[in-house]
Amino acid sequence: MKNAYQPPCTITAEILKLAADISEQIGRFSVSHLSDSALRLRRINRIKTVHGSLAIEGNTLSEEQITAILEGKRVLAPPKEIKEVENALGVYDQLEEWEPSSLNDLLKAHQVMMSDLIIESGQFRSSGVGVMKGQDVVHMAPPASMVPTLINQLLLWVKESQDHPLIVSSIFHYEFEYIHPFADGNGRMGRLWQTLILSRWNPLFAWLPVENMVFKHQKQYYGAIEASTRCADTAAFVEFMLKAILETLQDVSQTTPGVTPEVTPEVKKLLRVLKGEMSRTELMGKLSLKDEKNFRLRYIQMALEAGLIVRTIPEKPNSRLQKYRLSNRGMNYQKRLKKA
Known part of the structure; x- marks a missing residue:
């Protein structure tokens, strides 16, 4: 049953501007x-x-x-x-x-x-x-x-x-x-x-x-x-x-000075198999992994923190429809992996 509760909040122009500024700042954070x-x-x-x-x-x-x-x-x-x-x-x-x-x-x-x-x-x-x-x-x-x-x-x-x-x-x-x-x-x-x-x-x-x-x-x-x-x-x-x-x-x-990501072996494996938009289930299958918590912490979260992948539904991180794709940085790194 859908929740009828709705906290009272007027979404002001200032709130929307601040949210946009924060999102932009996060996007630049390296x-x-x-x-x-x-x-x-x-x-x-x-x-x-x-x-x-x-x-x-x-x-x-x-x-x-x-x-x-x-x-x-x-x-x-x-x-x-x-x-x-x-x-x-x-x-x-x-x-x-x-x-x-x-x-x-x-x-x-x-x-x-x-x-x-x-x-x-x-x-x-x-x-x-x-x-x-x-x-x-x-x-x-x-x-x-x-x-x-x-x-x-x-x-x-x-x-x-x-x-x-x-x-x-x-x-x-x-x-x-x-x-x-x-x-x-x-x-x-x-x-x-x-x-x-x-x-x-x-x-x-x-x-x-x-x-x-x-x-x-x-x-x-x-x-x-x-x-x-x-x-x-x-x-x-x-x-x-x-x-x-x-x-x-x-x-x-x-x-804090910018830091070039030091990509872990787990993240490298993830980048090698990620093509287009893929769900957690699809990625775990490609990597032959069964431990969901380990996959989330050592693969997905690390890749997100490094700015190498992004969510397809960023506003709902826990959505059952959530998928992941390479960021521009991730695509460049994936190309380097293929040449290696």
């Missing part, structure tokens, strides 16, 4: 995550992501302290804040395993994020909750009894929506904060899940420190949430998030 220098960049950006998302919630640990925790070093800091970092690092490491429209995955991710921090980790809240600003209640979340239905409707909408993933992910983020489904951890989970939705559109987003940019504009972040709540329209928040994403891309592109 950093490959297959080289040693890019792996180092991924690590740095992951630390920035965790730092930004937790700092918004009041965690005082620095990027240097988070790096030390990642390296297994001892850090002198409040145990609760150390645990928040450990949990966040753990959940972002599992990002590739979660499915954006899965309720079970959402609950599993919350369990990892809030393990040993709250009793109800991995469970929806059992009581009412209000969002405070100083001494004032700025938002009363829906009753706890409504949370399961609202979240299920929202996840189904994410799965079925025909809107651009940049817009879908931002609307989800706002709606998730409005529902406030958990006793704690709603902010970090909303930001995590937006990153997850975007990473299914383009794997580059798994490593972009958008959360850190949101932290830099924290006042505007909360202001955009309040504006959307007042107007009963998510447009203000969507515009804010798209501006943060675009600024993150511009910041990373200015500080």
Whole structure:
């Protein structure tokens, strides 16, 4: 049965322009995550992501302290804040395993994020909750009894929506904060899940420190949430998030030199068999592969990150009709493979 739920959002000219600018910026981004220098960049950006998302919630640990925790070093800091970092690092490491429209995955991710921090980790809240600003209640979340239905409707909408993933992910983020489904951890989970939705559109987003940019504009972040709540329209928040994403891309592109992709043996095999437009099933058959997860991570995702292949339905990365074709860069590389 088709989902009747439709989050209220006016798609403004500004939203469409920002989405187009981001898509263009992504298309020009040439950093490959297959080289040693890019792996180092991924690590740095992951630390920035965790730092930004937790700092918004009041965690005082620095990027240097988070790096030390990642390296297994001892850090002198409040145990609760150390645990928040450990949990966040753990959940972002599992990002590739979660499915954006899965309720079970959402609950599993919350369990990892809030393990040993709250009793109800991995469970929806059992009581009412209000969002405070100083001494004032700025938002009363829906009753706890409504949370399961609202979240299920929202996840189904994410799965079925025909809107651009940049817009879908931002609307989800706002709606998730409005529902406030958990006793704690709603902010970090909303930001995590937006990153997850975007990473299914383009794997580059798994490593972009958008959360850190949101932290830099924290006042505007909360202001955009309040504006959307007042107007009963998510447009203000969507515009804010798209501006943060675009600024993150511009910041990373200015500080990161272009890297020529170092193509792995798996990607070379993929490029040798890809002709025209082919589905995952067709490609796995040509390569005599049976492990779908291994194929997705080591073949498809690596080739997408290197800009060697593109999706035929980029706005719906998980579509059952999805196919892949060579990009211009991929066609040039395929020609070099044939000559080799």
